[in-house]
Amino acid sequence: MAERPYIVGNWKMFGTRAMLSEARAIDRAAQRYMKVEVAVAPPYTLIHAVHREAEQIGVGAQDCHPGAEGPHTGDINAAMVADAGAKFVIVGHSERRQDHGETNELINAKIDSAIEAGLRVILCCGESLETRDAGDAEAFVLGQIKSALGSFEDPAERLTIAYEPIWAIGTGRTATSADIEAMHKAIRGLLDETYGAEASADVRILYGGSVKPENAKEILSLPEVGGALVGGASLSAESFLGIVVAA
Numbered sequence: 413m414a415e416r417p418y419i420v421g422n423w424k425m426f427g428t429r430a431m432l433s434e435a436r437a438i439d440r441a442a443q444r445y446m447k448v449e450v451a452v453a454p455p456y457t458l459i460h461a462v463h464r465e466a467e468q469i470g471v472g473a474q475d476c477h478p479g480a481e482g483p484h485t486g487d488i489n490a491a492m493v494a495d496a497g498a499k500f501v502i503v504g505h506s507e508r509r510q511d512h513g514e515t516n517e518l519i520n521a522k523i524d525s526a527i528e529a530g531l532r533v534i535l536c537c538g539e540s541l542e543t544r545d546a547g548d549a550e551a552f553v554l555g556q557i558k559s560a561l562g563s564f565e566d567p568a569e570r571l572t573i574a575y576e577p578i579w580a581i582g583t584g585r586t587a588t589s590a591d592i593e594a595m596h597k598a599i600r601g602l603l604d605e606t607y608g609a610e611a612s613a614d615v616r617i618l619y620g621g622s623v624k625p626e627n628a629k630e631i632l633s634l635p636e637v638g639g640a641l642v643g644g645a646s647l648s649a650e651s652f653l654g655i656v657v658a659a
């Protein structure tokens with residue numbers, strides 16, 4: 413397994429320049445926790461500013477358009493976020509799948525464009541409560557990953573998976589340790605099968621869904637949990653750093 417846990421803050425549609433003080437505080441503290449890889453994905457409008465402030469933490473984008481430059485009003489592509497200082501991009505977040513009808517096919521195209529622009533990718537996957545209650549969670553999540561990854565090459569360098577059950581995002585509910593462990597194990601099995609055990613071993617599988625300082629230690633100590641994708645608790649340096657410390 414990749415050695416350092418990876419803790420990534422997803423700021424979603426929160427944050428104006430006033431948030432730069434939080435980024436500075438996270439960056440300063442991260443310099444004392446070098447055993448943890450720390451990153452944030454601010455809104456597009458703050459990527460460059462956070463990148464300029466950051467000495468230690470990684471900066472990424474929450475999404476990108478899959479195309480080259482062109483007449484797509486309001487869109488921002490992978491090359492643009494890389495130019496602004498992003499080193500990675502989150503793709504396939506359930507809020508984008510829900511709010512913008514993103515399909516696995518579109519997510520696959522975004523991944524290709526991100527790789528082309530030299531970015532690392534955090535691919536999100538996760539089932540609804542309905543799917544889990546129907547007993548289909550594992551097949552659904554593995555299906556999402558298979559079709560979104562398509563012909564992905566070079567996984568060890570470029571790929572992180574984030575398992576985020578939709579019913580645990582922003583709800584205060586976390587999956588049980590047994591649920592998290594079982595799904596992460598199934599995802600690892602798929603990666604082993606697809607890329608071979610050696611390349612798969614360096615792909616971190618993050619958990620996301622109401623991770624906070626109080627539950628981080630237990631979640632992050634589970635087998636195959638290589639870190640966390642954190643939404644709400646990443647908006648204050650204090651709570652985000654509580655998770656970094658727990659890692």
Ligand code: PEP
Pocket residue numbers: 422576580581582583620621622623641642643644645
């Ligand atoms: C997320 O949106 O990626 C997330 C995990 O959110 P929260 O931590 O708020 O559940």
